[in-house]
Amino acid sequence: MRKIISGNEAIAIGAYRANASFASGYPGTPSSEILEYTKTFEDIKVQWASNEKSAFEQALGSSIAGRRSFVTMKHVGLNVAADSLMSSSYTGVNAGFVVVVADDPGMHSSQNEQDTRLFAKFAQVPILEPSDAKEAMGFMQYAFSLSEEYDTPVILRSTTRVSHTQELVYFDMHKLGGTEDKLLAKNISKYVLVPKNALLRHKKLLERNTKLQKLTNETPLNRIEQGSLNVGIITSGVSYLYAKELLPEANFLKIGLSWPFPIDLAKEFTKNLEKVIVIEELEPYIEEQLKIAGINNVEGKKFFPQDGEFNLDIVEEGLVKASVLEKRHKKYFEVPKNLPERPPVLCPGCPHRPIFDILHSLKVYVTGDIGCYTLGAAPPLSSIHTTVCMGASISMGYGIAKASQNHKIVSVIGDSTFLHTGIQPLIDAYVNNVAYTVIILDNSITAMTGGQPDAVSGFNIKNEPAPKVDLENLVRSIGIKRVFKVDQYNYKKTKEIIEQEINTKELSVIIATRPCVLAPIKIKETPYFVIADKCIDCKRCLRIGCPAIGYKESKAYIIEDLCTGCALCAEVCPTLAIVKGESNE
Amino acid sequence: MNKGIIFCGVGGDGIITASNICALALMRASFDVKKSEVHGMSQRGGSVNAFLVFGKKVYSFLPAKGSLNYMFASEKLEALRNVDYLNPDSKLLVNDRIVPIVGANIDEVQIEENLKSYSLDLKLVNFNDVAKQHNMQKAVNTIMLGYFSKIIEIDKKYFIRAISDNLSPKLIDINIEAFEIGFNLQ
Numbered sequence: 001m002r003k004i005i006s007g008n009e010a011i012a013i014g015a016y017r018a019n020a021s022f023a024s025g026y027p028g029t030p031s032s033e034i035l036e037y038t039k040t041f042e043d044i045k046v047q048w049a050s051n052e053k054s055a056f057e058q059a060l061g062s063s064i065a066g067r068r069s070f071v072t073m074k075h076v077g078l079n080v081a082a083d084s085l086m087s088s089s090y091t092g093v094n095a096g097f098v099v100v101v102a103d104d105p106g107m108h109s110s111q112n113e114q115d116t117r118l119f120a121k122f123a124q125v126p127i128l129e130p131s132d133a134k135e136a137m138g139f140m141q142y143a144f145s146l147s148e149e150y151d152t153p154v155i156l157r158s159t160t161r162v163s164h165t166q167e168l169v170y171f172d173m174h175k176l177g178g179t180e181d182k183l184l185a186k187n188i189s190k191y192v193l194v195p196k197n198a199l200l201r202h203k204k205l206l207e208r209n210t211k212l213q214k215l216t217n218e219t220p221l222n223r224i225e226q227g228s229l230n231v232g233i234i235t236s237g238v239s240y241l242y243a244k245e246l247l248p249e250a251n252f253l254k255i256g257l258s259w260p261f262p263i264d265l266a267k268e269f270t271k272n273l274e275k276v277i278v279i280e281e282l283e284p285y286i287e288e289q290l291k292i293a294g295i296n297n298v299e300g301k302k303f304f305p306q307d308g309e310f311n312l313d314i315v316e317e318g319l320v321k322a323s324v325l326e327k328r329h330k331k332y333f334e335v336p337k338n339l340p341e342r343p344p345v346l347c348p349g350c351p352h353r354p355i356f357d358i359l360h361s362l363k364v365y366v367t368g369d370i371g372c373y374t375l376g377a378a379p380p381l382s383s384i385h386t387t388v389c390m391g392a393s394i395s396m397g398y399g400i401a402k403a404s405q406n407h408k409i410v411s412v413i414g415d416s417t418f419l420h421t422g423i424q425p426l427i428d429a430y431v432n433n434v435a436y437t438v439i440i441l442d443n444s445i446t447a448m449t450g451g452q453p454d455a456v457s458g459f460n461i462k463n464e465p466a467p468k469v470d471l472e473n474l475v476r477s478i479g480i481k482r483v484f485k486v487d488q489y490n491y492k493k494t495k496e497i498i499e500q501e502i503n504t505k506e507l508s509v510i511i512a513t514r515p516c517v518l519a520p521i522k523i524k525e526t527p528y529f530v531i532a533d534k535c536i537d538c539k540r541c542l543r544i545g546c547p548a549i550g551y552k553e554s555k556a557y558i559i560e561d562l563c564t565g566c567a568l569c570a571e572v573c574p575t576l577a578i579v580k581g582e583s584n585e
Numbered sequence: 586m587n588k589g590i591i592f593c594g595v596g597g598d599g600i601i602t603a604s605n606i607c608a609l610a611l612m613r614a615s616f617d618v619k620k621s622e623v624h625g626m627s628q629r630g631g632s633v634n635a636f637l638v639f640g641k642k643v644y645s646f647l648p649a650k651g652s653l654n655y656m657f658a659s660e661k662l663e664a665l666r667n668v669d670y671l672n673p674d675s676k677l678l679v680n681d682r683i684v685p686i687v688g689a690n691i692d693e694v695q696i697e698e699n700l701k702s703y704s705l706d707l708k709l710v711n712f713n714d715v716a717k718q719h720n721m722q723k724a725v726n727t728i729m730l731g732y733f734s735k736i737i738e739i740d741k742k743y744f745i746r747a748i749s750d751n752l753s754p755k756l757i758d759i760n761i762e763a764f765e766i767g768f769n770l771q
Contacts, residue, residue: 002612004608004609004612004618004620108623109623132646160623161621161646161647164621164622164623165619165620165621165622165646166605166608166618166619166620166621166622167617167618167619167620167643167646168612168617168618168619238646241644241645241646242645242647244644244645245644245645311647311649312645312647312648312649312652313649313650316649330649330650330651330652330672331651331672331673332650332651332652332669332670332671332672333651333668333669333671333672333703334669335665335666335667335668335669336665336699339662339665339666340662340686340689340690340691341632341686341689342595342630342631342632342662342663342666342686343631344596344629344630344631345629345630345631345687346629347597347629347630372629375629379688380687380688542687542688545687545688546687547630547684547685547687549687550685551685551690559685561722
């Protein structure tokens with residue numbers, strides 16, 4: 001078959017060909033589409049979990065049951081599943097178990113740019129780093145055998161450019177032979193990590209490392225490519241492609257299995273080379289391995305940045321700095337300075353917008369969370385004051401409310417994020433009598449990552465009807481008395497309840513129930529328009545930050561194509577100049 | 586020699602789909618193709634771009650500045666924002682419209698003047714108006730692709746096949762019709 005596929009699709013196909021039969025994960029850019037593709041294979045049981053830890057352990061369980069299994073997440077998701085990773089490195093696996101983690105150098109849609117290779121070293125599990133979709137497919141397929149042969153979880157590390165880049169790949173959909181399901185493993189000394197067993201497992205792990213050390217120096221995944229220049233380049237992932245494009249005549253040591261690092265191979269490679277350059281995105285992981293091993297004719301971060309995403313221009317600049325490439329005199333145009341930026345914004349009709357407009361007007365301190373609603377921090381709404389990581393809104397709101405009792409504190413969190421890691425801090429707040437207001441922005445979908453269902457959606461990843469959690473019952477079952485449901489499109493009522501609750505000296509939870517305008521159904525009602533004669537140029541409607549509202553010649557106007565008819569602008573307009581229907585001008 | 590295209594526009598306006606169809610058409614035309622794009626936050630009405638590199642054998646997904654031959658821009662400000670990927674020989678097709686930015690003033694005249702100041706081979710057409718005339722507002726980018734296929738000199742049969750293979754059955758006919766409208770536009 002000849003097809004243009006993305007790295008994420010390739011990973012799903014690799015798993016299918018390796019006879020994987022179980023997959024779980026939590027959505028997170030740039031990893032989300034892996035399971036979206038996996039769900040098209042009927043032989044794989046696939047599901048979204050509430051968080052990465054749950055997903056990880058589901059897949060580990062399935063491996064112990066004898067089925068090849070994998071779990072997907074973004075880089076920061078592995079922090080949530082770190083507990084499971086560190087200990088499953090001790091238990092090992094039964095059937096092959098692969099942890100797919102997608103890093104986001106350059107933070108296209110993330111809160112940090114941590115490097116998962118360091119996690120592999122920390123947990124002492126092998127990590128594979130494909131450079132493109134074709135390798136992603138092959139590496140994923142191989143990862144399951146590697147996992148079984150060495151009795152270890154295996155990390156497959158992608159990055160945004162590998163996951164979201166598409167290329168032409170020739171492949172077939174034949175499954176590998178000879179990988180029959182195993183029996184459920186019953187082995188207390190292996191799978192029950194009480195200290196007595198864990199001490200022995202730790203020794204096993206160290207023995208495994210010795211074997212892996214041998215493998216990493218011999219595997220074709222780590223390969224030397226001879227070149228004609230007296231320059232060596234050691235690189236992995238997408239950086240390999242940039243280097244290959246810029247300096248194809250160099251000698252290359254291409255790393256595909258990066259932990260354990262192939263030290264003997266690197267010694268062999270660097271031995272007769274005058275100059276060796278390490279090109280790696282983010283942390284100087286390879287460079288440190290080399291220097292620790294006493295290989296001193298190498299330099300990396302001296303020439304290349306340790307932050308952000310690489311591209312051809314950055315790698316070229318580094319190679320020029322390292323004096324192995326001459327600056328090419330390319331002619332290109334300068335972009336005019338001071339062009340207005342176009343940052344992402346909440347969609348027209350987004351049900352989060354009324355909430356942030358209200359919070360802005362009430363001048364409260366708001367702890368935020370991870371999701372589309374993080375955009376509530378951007379001007380003109382500017383009404384989120386902290387966003388750190390998944391679930392941190394409620395716990396940080398707790399801390400701030402306890403520490404500064406004179407301030408009005410509100411925490412905002414989406415339904416998916418609440419179910420991910422928001423429930424436990426809410427329990428803490430209840431049992432410790434902390435008085436503040438939690439708003440659950442229940443749009444019934446994981447919107448930011450493209451509309452994946454969660455536990456309140458009522459359908460599953462395959463779009464089949466599924467049981468759903470009732471958030472109000474869940475919150476009330478904790479014991480919290482002040483629980484309210486609001487429809488944000490009813491602006492006045494919503495504002496009234498929020499105002500009432502922030503002035504109450506008790507913990508309260510407000511569940512805002514309007515669904516997302518994009519998923520699962522795209523909502524577009526009759527648009528609104530501005531009666532120009534009634535517009536007094538007060539700019540109140542502009543302060544809701546709706547992309548469907550423009551401003552020309554001292555009047556606001558509405559872009560009909562974009563307007564979804566949510567009516568928030570009409571609600572806030574002091575002169576009732578905004579009305580439903582199509583403008584007749 | 587490889588060639589490259591930048592697709593740029595505003596999140597949600599169909600740039601990624603247009604680039605997908607174009608990539609498929611180039612594959613049908615027997616090129617090696619690599620395409621790079623970014624999902625997530627940038628889809629929410631922010632600036633979006635996708636790079637497509639095609640030729641006999643392509644290594645890097647991300648092109649160097651000044652290296653691209655063509656631009657397909659669904660909006661003028663976004664076209665201007667990405668001119669650093671172009672060079673004096675590049676050809677541009679830009680939809681002659683401005684999408685407002687929340688809280689910012691955009692000087693449309695200035696932007697257009699800037700865009701023209703590079704003396705590039707620039708085609709500025711309001712495809713939204715063309716679409717409106719034919720009552721095809723939902724297929725603006727496909728109309729634009731019809732016109733663009735002539736600029737990149739790729740036979741339209743490859744695009745027609747890409748549309749037929751890539752879109753859901755109920756959208757195929759209307760998109761082929763839209764493509765033809767763009768192709769026949771003078």
